[in-house]
Amino acid sequence: MGNPMTEQTQTSNATPSEQDNTGKKSDIIRVEGMHKWYGDFHVLKDLNLTVAQGERIVICGPSGSGKSTFIRCINRLEEHQQGKIIVDDVELTDDVRQIDTVRREVGMVFQHFNLFPHLTVLENCCLSPIWVRKIPRKEAEATAMEYLERVKIPDQALKYPGQLSGGQQQRVAIARALCMKPKIMLFDEPTSALDPEMIKEVLDVMIELAGSGMTMLCVTHEMGFAKTVADRVIFMDGGEIVEEAPPHEFFTNPREARTQKFLQQILAH
Amino acid sequence: MAESTMKPPKKALSPVKWMREHLFSTWYNALLTLAVGYLLVTSVGPLLNWLLFEANFQGQDASDCTGAGACWLFISQRLNFFIYGFYPDELQWRVDAMFLLLAIAFVPQFIERFPGRKWLGIFGMTGLPIIGYFLIPGGTFGLEVVESTKWGGLMLTLILAYIGILASLPIGILLALGRRSEMPIIRGLSVVFIEVWRAVPLITVLFMASVMLPLFLPEGVNFEKLARALIGITLWQSAYMAEVIRGGLQAIPRGQYEAADALGLGYWRKMGLVILPQALKMVIPGIVNTFISLFKDTTLVLIIGLFDVLGTVQSTVTDPAWQNVAIEGYVFVAFCFWVFCFGISRYSQNLERKLDTGHKT
Numbered sequence: 001m002g003n004p005m006t007e008q009t010q011t012s013n014a015t016p017s018e019q020d021n022t023g024k025k026s027d028i029i030r031v032e033g034m035h036k037w038y039g040d041f042h043v044l045k046d047l048n049l050t051v052a053q054g055e056r057i058v059i060c061g062p063s064g065s066g067k068s069t070f071i072r073c074i075n076r077l078e079e080h081q082q083g084k085i086i087v088d089d090v091e092l093t094d095d096v097r098q099i100d101t102v103r104r105e106v107g108m109v110f111q112h113f114n115l116f117p118h119l120t121v122l123e124n125c126c127l128s129p130i131w132v133r134k135i136p137r138k139e140a141e142a143t144a145m146e147y148l149e150r151v152k153i154p155d156q157a158l159k160y161p162g163q164l165s166g167g168q169q170q171r172v173a174i175a176r177a178l179c180m181k182p183k184i185m186l187f188d189e190p191t192s193a194l195d196p197e198m199i200k201e202v203l204d205v206m207i208e209l210a211g212s213g214m215t216m217l218c219v220t221h222e223m224g225f226a227k228t229v230a231d232r233v234i235f236m237d238g239g240e241i242v243e244e245a246p247p248h249e250f251f252t253n254p255r256e257a258r259t260q261k262f263l264q265q266i267l268a269h
Numbered sequence: 270m271a272e273s274t275m276k277p278p279k280k281a282l283s284p285v286k287w288m289r290e291h292l293f294s295t296w297y298n299a300l301l302t303l304a305v306g307y308l309l310v311t312s313v314g315p316l317l318n319w320l321l322f323e324a325n326f327q328g329q330d331a332s333d334c335t336g337a338g339a340c341w342l343f344i345s346q347r348l349n350f351f352i353y354g355f356y357p358d359e360l361q362w363r364v365d366a367m368f369l370l371l372a373i374a375f376v377p378q379f380i381e382r383f384p385g386r387k388w389l390g391i392f393g394m395t396g397l398p399i400i401g402y403f404l405i406p407g408g409t410f411g412l413e414v415v416e417s418t419k420w421g422g423l424m425l426t427l428i429l430a431y432i433g434i435l436a437s438l439p440i441g442i443l444l445a446l447g448r449r450s451e452m453p454i455i456r457g458l459s460v461v462f463i464e465v466w467r468a469v470p471l472i473t474v475l476f477m478a479s480v481m482l483p484l485f486l487p488e489g490v491n492f493e494k495l496a497r498a499l500i501g502i503t504l505w506q507s508a509y510m511a512e513v514i515r516g517g518l519q520a521i522p523r524g525q526y527e528a529a530d531a532l533g534l535g536y537w538r539k540m541g542l543v544i545l546p547q548a549l550k551m552v553i554p555g556i557v558n559t560f561i562s563l564f565k566d567t568t569l570v571l572i573i574g575l576f577d578v579l580g581t582v583q584s585t586v587t588d589p590a591w592q593n594v595a596i597e598g599y600v601f602v603a604f605c606f607w608v609f610c611f612g613i614s615r616y617s618q619n620l621e622r623k624l625d626t627g628h629k630t
Contacts, residue, residue: 077527096535103533114528118546118624127542128532180532 354421
């Protein structure tokens with residue numbers, strides 16, 4: 001009795017993803033009618049978004065518009081109360097195992113780096129591969145060095161985060177996320193806490209990463225980065241997606257009044 | 270540009286100048302200096318005389334204490350009782366072996382470059398209590414049984430403090446995590462446990478453990494008094510420990526929790542690898558404070574009829590064979606406690622320095 005049952009569930013599970021594969025390039029993130037409240041405060045209102053594999057999306061908007069909250073919902077650092085979020089065919093629910101499955105595939109870079117100060121740069125990078133992916137230490141360290149080289153700080157591997165500059169720390173944070181070999185990278189204002197002369201070194205790494213075909217969602221105020229890298233720019237205001245367009249169209253010919261006003265303010269100085 | 274060769278200005282003073290500047294800078298400073306100096310001269314001299322120069326070290330019994338100073342004979346003659354309590358003389362090698370192992374495990378912790386000291390420390394926290402569990406009471410491996418009612422003195426103090434410290438830390442960690450848990454039942458139980466145990470004086474806990482508990486236990490089930498006291502002390506102490514550790518957990522920025530979550534570490538690895546190492550390091554002073562106060566609180570077992578080092582001394586100073594030796598006895602007890610507490614304190618400072626990767630972000 002047991003065998004046919006399991007076979008059945010397996011096939012029924014496999015069907016939707018097969019359909020995705022046979023259709024157009026598969027959507028790796030699907031957000032459908034998603035709402036979020038903080039207490040009674042309605043932060044995110046009916047968000048809908050699909051992201052294809054390899055797509056690079058920049059999310060911008062005035063502060064308090066909910067853009068950070070939105071991408072933090074995608075790896076469940078924030079909980080949504082209504083609607084669906086499906087990441088790599090896994091729906092985010094209260095199920096802790098599902099959440100951890102998604103988090104393994106989604107790397108995140110924070111505004112304030114959030115490196116672990118009690119571990120060296122190398123240990124920061126190896127921690128999760130060793131403990132979550134169960135990769136042997138030697139192998140994990142070799143991979144970590146590869147990524148540290150890619151972000152151009154292999155020589156800092158044995159230092160502690162507190163000994164590095166902000167720009168270096170943020171590059172380590174990017175390397176740390178990449179060491180998990182994620183399918184998606186989320187960036188939550190990665191350059192906002194940096195001194196001006198360090199912004200470029202971080203952006204360069206991100207541009208290089210974008211070139212490698214990584215799926216990226218990036219909350220940022222760096223409009224230059226959006227112009228060069230993004231496939232789509234999303235403008236949020238008041239917890240809603242106001243406008244969604246390719247960068248050229250977004251910057252030269254914004255449709256909505258709110259977008260126009262925002263662009264005027266941000267590009268004026 | 271060339272490297273600057275300018276050095277900060279040096280400030281060297283001759284002793285006379287230093288004294289004039291620091292001790293006699295104004296008339297009232299000079300007055301204070303003289304007053305304090307007078308006090309020092311009049312008190313330190315007699316104290317040293319009592320402690321050492323006029324003290325009695327040699328002889329057999331009270332009649333040999335003829336000098337004006339302290340009668341240390343009392344301590345040296347009764348030392349066996351102060352250290353082992355009523356533990357039989359011919360079996361005291363077992364206790365000595367434990368003292369030796371304790372020293373082997375922990376003295377190297379003060380020597381920076383001692384090879385393998387980390388493993389010795391781990392042995393001290395795992396192997397040592399296991400060996401002690403078999404060796405001290407006996408009853409297995411052909412060892413003669415020594416009932417816990419015969420244990421006493423410094424040995425008993427160390428057993429109580431050591432097991433109390435060793436067990437209260439992990440229990441405290443679990444309680445602290447429980448109190449910060451998102452699961453209402455676990456959080457509720459932790460809060461109740463902590464608030465109940467912390468609000469009760471240790472004396473009450475010990476009384477309950479020795480007098481009340483046996484009344485509630487079913488017929489035939491009987492813990493030894495010492496075991497009951499130990500459980501009481503440990504649980505009472507772990508409530509304190511939990512609150513110290515909770516302070517550390519709350520001091521860790523939210524970003525650390527989020528970064529660990531985002532890496533998919535899951536709850537236990539997040540806590541064990543990221544949060545606790547930082548939180549515990551931050552509250553080492555508080556943890557050590559709790560350890561030291563636990564060490565001294567073990568003397569309270571006196572009131573349920575266990576003879577720790579203070580208990581043995583106190584029962585001996587009333588011995589008619591020795592007259593007027595109470596001060597010597599209490600000075601000795603104070604010294605014993607000071608040695609161990611100071612040791613714990615030094616070790617913790619050592620540990621803090623070693624774990625300091627500094628450079629806060």
